[in-house]
Amino acid sequence: MNLIELNNISKSFTTGFWQQKKVINExxxxxxxxxxxxxxxxNGAGKTTLLNIVLGLLKPDSGKVELFGYSPxxxxxxxxxxxxxxxxxxxxxxxxxxxxxxxRSYYPSPLSTEEILNTVNLNGKxxxxxxNLSGGQEQRLYFALALAGNPELLILDxxxxxxxxxxxxxxxxxxxxxxxxxxxxxxxxxxxxxxxxLNHIATRSITICDGRISEDKxxxxxxxxxxxxxxxxQIQKHRPxxxxxxxxLFKQTWVELVQLLRNPLYLxxxxxxxxxxxxCPPDKQFGKLGLLFFGGLSLLTFAIDRLGKxxxxxxxxxxxxxxxxxxxxxxxxxxxxxxxxxxxLTVSLSLVFSLGAWRMGIEETLGEWITMxxxxxxxVIPFAILGLALGYLFKPKSVDSIIGLSVPLALFxxxxxxxxxxxxxxxVIYSPFYHxxxxxxxxxxxxxxxxxxxxxxxxxxxxxxxxxxxIWAYQRDQVIE
Numbered sequence: 183m184n185l186i187e188l189n190n191i192s193k194s195f196t197t198g199f200w201q202q203k204k205v206i207n208e209x210x211x212x213x214x215x216x217x218x219x220x221x222x223x224x225n226g227a228g229k230t231t232l233l234n235i236v237l238g239l240l241k242p243d244s245g246k247v248e249l250f251g252y253s254p255x256x257x258x259x260x261x262x263x264x265x266x267x268x269x270x271x272x273x274x275x276x277x278x279x280x281x282x283x284x285x286r287s288y289y290p291s292p293l294s295t296e297e298i299l300n301t302v303n304l305n306g307k308x309x310x311x312x313x314n315l316s317g318g319q320e321q322r323l324y325f326a327l328a329l330a331g332n333p334e335l336l337i338l339d340x341x342x343x344x345x346x347x348x349x350x351x352x353x354x355x356x357x358x359x360x361x362x363x364x365x366x367x368x369x370x371x372x373x374x375x376x377x378x379x380l381n382h383i384a385t386r387s388i389t390i391c392d393g394r395i396s397e398d399k400x401x402x403x404x405x406x407x408x409x410x411x412x413x414x415x416q417i418q419k420h421r422p423x424x425x426x427x428x429x430x431l432f433k434q435t436w437v438e439l440v441q442l443l444r445n446p447l448y449l450x451x452x453x454x455x456x457x458x459x460x461x462c463p464p465d466k467q468f469g470k471l472g473l474l475f476f477g478g479l480s481l482l483t484f485a486i487d488r489l490g491k492x493x494x495x496x497x498x499x500x501x502x503x504x505x506x507x508x509x510x511x512x513x514x515x516x517x518x519x520x521x522x523x524x525x526x527l528t529v530s531l532s533l534v535f536s537l538g539a540w541r542m543g544i545e546e547t548l549g550e551w552i553t554m555x556x557x558x559x560x561x562v563i564p565f566a567i568l569g570l571a572l573g574y575l576f577k578p579k580s581v582d583s584i585i586g587l588s589v590p591l592a593l594f595x596x597x598x599x600x601x602x603x604x605x606x607x608x609x610v611i612y613s614p615f616y617h618x619x620x621x622x623x624x625x626x627x628x629x630x631x632x633x634x635x636x637x638x639x640x641x642x643x644x645x646x647x648x649x650x651x652x653i654w655a656y657q658r659d660q661v662i663e
Contacts, residue, residue, distance in 0.1 A: 191245035207393035223390035264333035274313035287433035289331030317344035434518035493573025557625035564645035574655030
């Protein structure tokens with residue numbers, strides 16, 4: 183089976199008003215098991231674009247791409263691939279060991295954390311913060327993450343940048359070790375010093391010029407000085423390639439929670455906002471309606487704001503790009519963020535209800551409190567998904583502006599008895615905020631429009647539409663910019 187197979191691949195980008203620039207033009211390429219292929223070309227020749235197409239970060243305008251026999255958009259195609267890319271970043275509030283453990287959870291047969299860190303000479307850096315690593319150590323960390331899944335194919339884009347002489351020497355020793363295990367390699371490098379090593383261990387050199395392959399030549403044939411060593415060091419054949427879902431979901435959710443707990447000021451702000459309900463006047467007429475309104479507003483603000491800005495930041499910084507070259511399914515990534523948000527929202531709403539009930543003297547049965555609680559928590563899920571979609575679609579500053587508009591929109595369309603013109607009232611009922619408000623009123627046994635099933639169906643429909651939008655935005659071409 184060919185590890186990489188490209189058939190007549192072309193890709194263009196918009197460079198101006200209705201202007202298209204063809205970066206890749208009808209390229210055919212096959213990379214087989216055990217090969218070491220060097221991709222050369224001037225800056226802007228299309229090397230990185232070609233790698234992004236191979237990895238599913240970009241979709242070609244025409245042609246067919248296969249990675250281990252699958253479409254590169256299929257997470258299954260990444261289970262035996264390790265990648266080092268340019269312009270990526272890891273979360274700054276995670277430690278080296280935590281990052282390696284997280285990436286390991288994405289693969290069906292990963293290497294051990296100790297073996298990975300020892301291989302890249304990061305032993306002793308287990309508890310170091312990723313943000314405190316030097317440039318060379320950071321590059322070693324990216325190589326460690328590429329090795330996490332025990333790959334059969336390594337794709338390396340300028341892997342020696344930021345490395346000093348000793349770092350480069352260590353890197354090439356690691357590459358030679360990978361070659362002896364039978365791991366295939368596709369590398370892009372413009373570093374002239376790398377060619378001293380590549381001339382001895384690479385098998386092919388491919389040059390791209392003006393979007394086409396202008397040269398494809400053999401560097402070393404089967405008599406190359408670097409032999410694959412048979413036996414226990416060779417890559418495992420017939421190893422598991424199916425990825426379980428529970429392990430990556432649990433690990434991803436745990437890491438999301440850890441990152442949130444390591445941002446105490448943000449958490450403090452959430453809980454202070456929730457505690458403001460204690461300042462409300464003890465007005466029994468205001469009572470449950472005010473409690474529902476305050477609780478729903480705090481949930482909506484966190485669900486849309488926190489998730490939207492967080493995802494937008496991860497996308498711009500490059501963490502999302504790194505995740506997309508792993509087998510992590512988009513649905514798992516989305517679900518982990520939703521679960522983390524629900525946990526925080528549960529604590530926040532519990533605080534609102536307990537303080538509000540004490541301040542306003544509200545007395546309800548346990549069953550009635552549970553009904554109100556679940557209605558508000560479950561009803562906010564579509565809006566949390568909307569926050570994710572906004573984060574994938576827009577940059578952080580734009581997300582701030584959109585979220586700033588969403589709060590007054592929620593207040594305006596949630597069903598409050600405001601003096602709307604008739605045509606505005608007709609439009610309001612199409613707002614998911616309206617149906618969320620009606621669900622909250624039903625849960626508190628207050629006056630609502632007696633269309634509970636309709637409101638539930640509307641919220642489910644909105645959740646599905648926002649989910650499709652979020653997944654599409656997660657996978658779209660522009661996410662790699």
